[in-house]
Amino acid sequence: MSDTKSAEPTQDATASTVATDLQDERLIQNSGAGGAVRAFFIRVRGGDLGSLPVVIGLIVIWAVFQILNPNFLSSTNLVNLTMQCAAVGTISIGIVLVLLLGEIDLSVGSVSGLAAAIVAVTFVNLGWNPIASIVLALAVGAAIGLVYGFLYTRFGVPSFVITLAGLLGFLGLQLWVLGPSGSINLPFDSFLVQFAQQWFLPQWASYTLVVLVVAVFAWQLVSQARRRAKAGLSAMTTGSILVRSIALLVVLGVVTWYLNLTRGVGAMFLFFLALVLIINYALTRTKWGRAVFAVGGNVEAARRSGIRVNRIFISVFVLCSTLAVIGGILAASRLAAANQSSGGGDVNLNAIAAAVIGGTSLFGGRGSAFSALLGIVVIQSISSGLTLLNLDSSVRYMITGIVLVLAVIIDSLSRRSRRAAGRA
Numbered sequence: 001m002s003d004t005k006s007a008e009p010t011q012d013a014t015a016s017t018v019a020t021d022l023q024d025e026r027l028i029q030n031s032g033a034g035g036a037v038r039a040f041f042i043r044v045r046g047g048d049l050g051s052l053p054v055v056i057g058l059i060v061i062w063a064v065f066q067i068l069n070p071n072f073l074s075s076t077n078l079v080n081l082t083m084q085c086a087a088v089g090t091i092s093i094g095i096v097l098v099l100l101l102g103e104i105d106l107s108v109g110s111v112s113g114l115a116a117a118i119v120a121v122t123f124v125n126l127g128w129n130p131i132a133s134i135v136l137a138l139a140v141g142a143a144i145g146l147v148y149g150f151l152y153t154r155f156g157v158p159s160f161v162i163t164l165a166g167l168l169g170f171l172g173l174q175l176w177v178l179g180p181s182g183s184i185n186l187p188f189d190s191f192l193v194q195f196a197q198q199w200f201l202p203q204w205a206s207y208t209l210v211v212l213v214v215a216v217f218a219w220q221l222v223s224q225a226r227r228r229a230k231a232g233l234s235a236m237t238t239g240s241i242l243v244r245s246i247a248l249l250v251v252l253g254v255v256t257w258y259l260n261l262t263r264g265v266g267a268m269f270l271f272f273l274a275l276v277l278i279i280n281y282a283l284t285r286t287k288w289g290r291a292v293f294a295v296g297g298n299v300e301a302a303r304r305s306g307i308r309v310n311r312i313f314i315s316v317f318v319l320c321s322t323l324a325v326i327g328g329i330l331a332a333s334r335l336a337a338a339n340q341s342s343g344g345g346d347v348n349l350n351a352i353a354a355a356v357i358g359g360t361s362l363f364g365g366r367g368s369a370f371s372a373l374l375g376i377v378v379i380q381s382i383s384s385g386l387t388l389l390n391l392d393s394s395v396r397y398m399i400t401g402i403v404l405v406l407a408v409i410i411d412s413l414s415r416r417s418r419r420a421a422g423r424a
Contacts, residue, residue, distance in 0.1 A: 113343020
């Protein structure tokens with residue numbers, strides 16, 4: 001009897017030293033480095049693939065093109081690749097937001113072309129200050145999003161129909177704004193063109209930025225660990241935080257060093273990365289972001305939980321159109337011109353394809369701002385590689401289409417696996 005009584009306090013003391021969320025024996029087994037690896041494979045088997053498929057696909061694409069053309073992974077080509085990603089990638093961030101709600105915006109290409117036309121006409125033809133031209137274009141984009149949101153929430157018109165009408169209407173408005181000339185060149189000495197073509201960070205500034213990014217990353221991990229420890233939950237150890245921070249520092253440092261072998265890190269690409277980080281923070285760290293995922297997962301459940309669903313829809317449509325405007329301005333600045341083809345061609349399709357290829361679910365509720373970054377890098381890598389191989393653009397369209405279908409298939413299969421595992 002005395003042995004049994006003395007063992008009970010020991011067991012209670014042992015349990016009390018384990019974090020609240022790990023007191024289940026099955027969770028204790030998943031602690032530590034080995035447990036993290038086991039937990040990762042469990043998530044993969046359960047259909048929670050995250051960015052794994054697109055990362056593997058990107059590695060395969062880069063390896064194939066590097067074998068076929070040794071210039072593909074050269075510093076010069078990668079710098080060009082990053083600059084080509086910025087404009088359409090920015091538009092794709094807005095598509096990610098809309099897809100998170102289970103909706104679609106087919107007019108982002110036309111809206112971006114209209115924005116380019118507005119900036120070119122007011123800045124070049126009317127002599128406005130370029131900042132005023134940009135502000136006007138952003139206001140027009142926000143107004144377009146408000147109209148979309150109003151029609152969707154007030155009358156229940158499907159977003160597919162609303163934005164399809166917008167695609168046609170704003171394309172016509174773009175042609176009207178440009179006028180008979182149909183094309184306007186932006187001055188090469190303007191800050192818009194310089195920003196998109198000539199501005200690159202000095203080497204010391206790029207390395208300083210890397211250190212600052214890693215410092216912020218480590219600070220966030222430490223803050224999160226302290227909050228969890230204070231709540232009695234399992235928290236990341238100091239050693240784990242240190243390892244992750246050093247790994248990120250090495251990766252970013254090597255990438256920056258390699259890009260600096262030629263022109264370096266472009267200001268426009270850095271601006272695109274900043275938008276990705278801002279939107280990712282808004283989605284993961286704010287009440288609004290949690291509401292977006294909730295509405296995308298189940299509209300009725302979100303409404304019953306007190307979320308103002310209509311406001312979420314309107315805000316997302318406004319952000320999508322505004323990001324399309326920013327992307328259109330970046331594209332015009334990159335080409336130093338706005339014309340009838342601005343925002344046309346494959347801009348619309350690439351923006352949507354990038355969001356889906358990057359891992360955003362077409363069914364809503366799953367995805368991140370980094371989906372736009374990963375997806376557009378995949379698409380531009382295919383384009384750049386085929387260009388180096390002197391293959392026709394028709395091949396690029398076909399390959400991009402195949403990659404898009406594969407991404408949707410993977411999303412459907414992972415969704416089925418999550419449902420079978422009770423995680424959908």
